[in-house]
Amino acid sequence: MTRFDIITCQPHLLTGPFDHSILKRAQDKGLVEVHLHDLRKYAINKHGQIDDYAFGGGAGMVLMIEPIAKCIRELQAQRSYDAVIYMTPDGQTLNQPMANRLSLLENVIILCGHYKGVDQRVRDMFITHEISIGDYVLSGGELAAAVLADSLIRLIPGVLNDESSALSDSFQDNLLAPPVYSRPADFEGRSVPDILLSGNTPKVEEWRFDQAVKRTKRLRPDLLAENKKSTD
Structure with missing residues (x-):
């Protein structure tokens, strides 16, 4: 409590x-x-x-x-x-x-x-x-x-139905969250990336990490600088 x-x-x-x-x-x-x-x-x-x-x-x-x-x-x-x-x-x-x-x-x-x-x-x-x-x-x-x-x-155990959800939020690892998609797989010619429909979990996670890095580099490069500082 x-x-x-x-x-x-x-x-x-x-x-x-x-x-x-x-x-x-x-x-x-x-x-x-x-x-x-x-x-x-x-x-x-x-x-x-x-x-x-x-x-x-x-x-x-x-x-x-x-x-x-x-x-x-x-x-x-x-x-x-x-x-x-x-x-x-x-x-x-x-x-x-x-x-x-x-x-x-x-x-x-x-x-x-x-x-x-x-x-x-x-x-x-x-x-x-x-x-x-x-x-x-x-x-x-x-x-x-x-x-x-x-x-x-929202970080307290049991509050979220899926506790792993909070761990994948933006900023948890000094990266912004990757893009997310839901149904339908195609909307007015805009399709969900094929990798997310593949069922290949390791490849999906690799794609998500790569997207998170790219999005962070584009929108919040300061976070990547902070990551580098913490590992130096």
Whole structure:
């Protein structure tokens, strides 16, 4: 059982992703628990305040330390957490090797940023991992948290019907996935490559690897450079 506790001031943004498809089936199978925690329940006053102006001035509001600290400490009093992750555009960029490592954890807190982010003392005191899903800014960390959780949950044994499927995804070996085909074998004169219809499994795998290398060289040569660096 892997447990995700997601702290957010916009929990309604996360109900959809976890209520459908693979993520829902993972929960129904008892392989994953996902708990959403509304930061406003930990507000500092009866007005539901969780943010304030930044010291030193400037545009935008900052999520205050007190509500976040109260929520994290309440969770940590109940169980031990392997990671407390903050979703932020200035964090380490999520990639497949990182997802592989994090998918082995049992208890994970994910903190969603909002507005101008969180008080720096939250990051200094509580956060173990700072993760970004790309070099751009979203309105909040909720969608990024859903992306992160999806990338981890699908790797948990038993979540996918065919566990080998995740191992053949793009980026697992620093290569993009090869092209895939399904029925019909011929569509408007465009035919499936003969090798895929041959039934010769070793040759099919050889073709797939060759296609993966060619596609990676064309679209993401940086990945091949990373492969070479790791073998030098």
